[in-house]
Amino acid sequence: MNEEAKRAAARLGEWAAALDTADVPxxxxxxLSLVLLDTFGVTALGAALDEQAALRSAWNAPDxxxxxxxxxRSVTVxxxxxxxxxxxxxxxxxxxxxxxKGHPAAHGFPAVLALASELDATxxxxxxxxxxxxxxxxxxxxxxxxRPGAHPxxxxxxxxxxxxxxxxxxxxxxxxxxxxxxxxxxPVAGHFSSATDGNPxxxxxxxxxxxxxxxxxxxxxxxxxxxxxxxxGSLGDLLGGFDAAGLTGGLGERWDVTRxxxxxxxSCSFTHPAADAVLPLRAGLDPSRISRILVETHxxxxxxxxxxxxxxxxxMFSTPFVVATxxxxxxxxxxxxxxxxxxxxxxxxxxxxxxxxxxxDLTARLPAERAARVTIELDDGTSLTREQPNPxxxxxxEPLTEPDVIRMLKAWLPGxxxxxxxAAAVARELPAMARVGGxxxxxxxxxxEKEPS
Numbered sequence: 277m278n279e280e281a282k283r284a285a286a287r288l289g290e291w292a293a294a295l296d297t298a299d300v301p302x303x304x305x306x307x308l309s310l311v312l313l314d315t316f317g318v319t320a321l322g323a324a325l326d327e328q329a330a331l332r333s334a335w336n337a338p339d340x341x342x343x344x345x346x347x348x349r350s351v352t353v354x355x356x357x358x359x360x361x362x363x364x365x366x367x368x369x370x371x372x373x374x375x376x377k378g379h380p381a382a383h384g385f386p387a388v389l390a391l392a393s394e395l396d397a398t399x400x401x402x403x404x405x406x407x408x409x410x411x412x413x414x415x416x417x418x419x420x421x422x423r424p425g426a427h428p429x430x431x432x433x434x435x436x437x438x439x440x441x442x443x444x445x446x447x448x449x450x451x452x453x454x455x456x457x458x459x460x461x462x463p464v465a466g467h468f469s470s471a472t473d474g475n476p477x478x479x480x481x482x483x484x485x486x487x488x489x490x491x492x493x494x495x496x497x498x499x500x501x502x503x504x505x506x507x508x509g510s511l512g513d514l515l516g517g518f519d520a521a522g523l524t525g526g527l528g529e530r531w532d533v534t535r536x537x538x539x540x541x542x543s544c545s546f547t548h549p550a551a552d553a554v555l556p557l558r559a560g561l562d563p564s565r566i567s568r569i570l571v572e573t574h575x576x577x578x579x580x581x582x583x584x585x586x587x588x589x590x591x592m593f594s595t596p597f598v599v600a601t602x603x604x605x606x607x608x609x610x611x612x613x614x615x616x617x618x619x620x621x622x623x624x625x626x627x628x629x630x631x632x633x634x635x636x637d638l639t640a641r642l643p644a645e646r647a648a649r650v651t652i653e654l655d656d657g658t659s660l661t662r663e664q665p666n667p668x669x670x671x672x673x674e675p676l677t678e679p680d681v682i683r684m685l686k687a688w689l690p691g692x693x694x695x696x697x698x699a700a701a702v703a704r705e706l707p708a709m710a711r712v713g714g715x716x717x718x719x720x721x722x723x724x725e726k727e728p729s
Contacts, residue, residue: 278508282457284523285503288415289453291527292408292439297400297707300407304531308407309703310678314371314538315364315385316699316719317685320346320692321610322363327476332359341713342390343720346695350717356390357490358483365429365482367610368543368592369688373536374643374670376417376432377576379482380532383433384409387486388440393716397444399709407533409440409489412456414532415525416507421517427471430464430481432511437489438496445497453503455496460507462488465515471544472582474590537670540684541608543591546577547598548667549648554602557652557660563603563626565655571595572635572649574642581632583624588613596630597623599650610688641665644672678704695719 297305322328323346332347335355342356343349345363350356364370364382372379388409392402413436420432438459442452464481471478495501505520512518541551550571577595585591591613592598600623601608611617638647649663666673676684678700685696702715709715 278505278512278520280505281460281508281518281520282503282505284520285457285460285505285507286449286453287524287527288412288439288456289451289503290449291524292412292443292456293447293449293452295404295408295443297403297407299528301531304407304534305403305707307531307534308403308410309706310681311371311381311410311533311536312385312406312706313678313700313703314681315381316345316703317681317689317696318367318369319360319364319386320695320699320719321369321685321688322366323347324689325363325366328359328363328366331362335359340394341717342393343717345719346692348721350393350720353390353394354487354490356393357387357486360386360390361482361486362479365479367613369539369610371536371538372545373414373417373532374545374646375532375535376414377643378417378428378433380410380413380417380433380436380536382482383413383430383485384437384440384489387437387489388444389716391441391444391490393713395444396711396713399706399712401444401446402709402712403707405440405444408443409436410533411527411531412436412439415523416460416511419519419522420511420515421519423516425468426515427466427468427478427481429478430466430485431515432463434462434485434488434492435459435507437486438492441489441493442496445493447493447496450503451496451501454501455493457503457506458492458495458501459489461510462492463510463515468579472580472590472593474585474587476589478589535671537667538676538681539667540669540676541598541602542610542612543598543608544580544593545667546573546580546646547593547595548669549573549646549664550595550650551598551602551608552668553648553650553662553664554599554652555606557650557662558603558606561603561652563622566626566629566652567655568653569599569630570651570653571599571630571632573632573638574646575634575639576642576646577648578632578634583627583630585618588615588618591618594627595632596627599630600626
């Protein structure tokens with residue numbers, strides 16, 4: 277038994293069980309609404325992919341109370357938690373947090389929203405549950421040091437999903453702590469190579485996180501969960517290292533949900549600073565004159581240097597793909613990784629001129645900065661260099677506002693502006709709603725309101 281992890285889980289259980297949005301600062305609730313809007317819109321965007329439609333068909337889930345956002349129907353809670361989570365992460369556009377080293381919202385929001393739909397929970401309870409999911413997941417992410425090669429999806433964030441679902445079920449402090457500890461004992465041990473190799477099992481890890489969070493909360497509600505400090509063994513001994521001392525720091529004072537980032541490129545966040553750096557350099561630049569592109573990055577992003585890809589996922593985890601796409605297209609949008617675009621000979625040729633290396637000075641600036649330095653060398657011997665300290669969209673560097681997020685979502689979802697506007701309204705109003713079930717189910721189907729394309 278890990279006593280320190282047990283005590284920390286007990287403290288988290290006390291905090292999450294008592295969390296009341298009436299005590300939460302207004303700017304925190306505003307940021308939660310913006311993260312929620314991003315979650316709704318990006319889930320709908322992912323749900324529109326052919327592969328996600330095929331998965332829903334193969335799943336054949338029965339009708340139920342929980343919406344498949346943007347996909348036209350409502351299904352059982354468990355199916356919605358899994359399928360919405362996979363859709364949310366399928367285009368690498370979901371909100372993240374550099375301090376947590378991953379995606380706290382994606383680990384638990386789909387489960388909390390599905391359960392809230394079934395319970396027809398109040399807005400304050402749902403908002404409190406979402407905050408509990410984010411804050412607990414983020415702290416577990418910071419406390420966990422995964423072994424080299426491990427991917428963060430589906431591991432440390434399960435505890436957050438469990439905390440959010442437990443808060444929504446109105447479990448007491450001890451039961452909530454037991455749910456959090458059970459969630460910490462249900463991690464996925466996924467290898468990062470699954471992402472770079474283009475294996476969609478990486479997306480399924482987020483589905484597993486959300487469903488496991490539901491399971492942990494239900495076990496606690498049934499009295500079958502115990503707080504034994506299991507995180508010290510599961511996340512620590514087995515998956516890397518775990519420092520429980522950081523789990524309870526700043527509860528109710530430091531809100532990690534305000535410190536995250538939104539993504540404007542459909543790719544791994546480690547590739548974003550390089551894309552942001554090259555975009556200002558492309559004006560008047562003839563790609564045929566580029567002899568070499570050197571991308572210097574931090575140690576976390578140094579493994580994304582393959583100039584070859586064979587599907588959407590492997591492309592989104594290739595810095596050469598992202599840099600070449602940004603230079604040729606002026607953006608790295610969700611259509612950049614469509615099959616037809618991936619095979620473009622000009623794109624592949626330019627990507628093969630990109631070299632990615634780790635730079636010690638950039639690594640030393642982690643975690644506050646996730647920087648990249650790009651040097652474009654031309655055929656006449658001249659060069660262009662630009663450094664980007666953090667991606668555009670980071671809360672610490674060119675943060676995105678609600679109008680920015682709405683503008684991006686409408687550009688990515690042509691013909692579905694009504695859905696984006698409705699998602700924005702639900703996200704904004706949810707913390708004060710009397711009941712949320714109907715409003716959330718209203719995000720499933722926008723066919724009646726589709727605009728002409």
